[in-house]
Amino acid sequence: MKIEHLEERVNDYKESIRTVVEKKTVWKQTTKKLIHSILTTIENQYPIGWEVQELSWIGNNEAVNINFYAFPPELIDCTNQIPAYQFIGGSALVFSQMHNGDVYIFIMFPLVESSSQESNIQELGVFKPTDISEKLIVEKVDEFLKEMIQWEVPSLKNRIGF
Secondary structure (H helix, E strand, O other): OOHHHHHHHHHHHHHHHHHHHHHHHHHHHHHHHHHHHHHHHHHHHOOOOEEEEEEEEOOOEEEEEEEEOOOOHHHHHHHOOOOOOOOOOOOEEEEEEOOOOOEEEEEEOOOOOOOOOOOOEEEEEEEOHHHOOHHHHHHHHHHHHHHHHHHHOOOOOOOOOO
């Protein structure tokens, strides 16, 4: 094989870098703002103890999430009936930008010491930034809430943690 044979691979590599830059640009200019806006609207319309956060870590990777940080205010009175009750926060729906510019969506479940749960993450998919829409965001919040309900009150067949 001659050096000239590498030209096609070199061109493919340059195109792959352009693709990543394009996806990261769309994330920064459009997708991240859309996710934050929709999640903030949901947070404000349904105040059940969650908050929206923007995160940045590992150099240039970023994420937007909605997480449960507090007990729903309207249900505080019912917890007084059970003094030993303790709210377990820490669950989150995360929209995270990956190294290649795609958006990885996953649920993080709270860590519970007595749980035998193998993983506290459930993957919901990987999407191009241009595929993220209000409809998709609302669908993922719906999935998140269904999973949190199942986590809080598991069915007897699929009991989590014990």
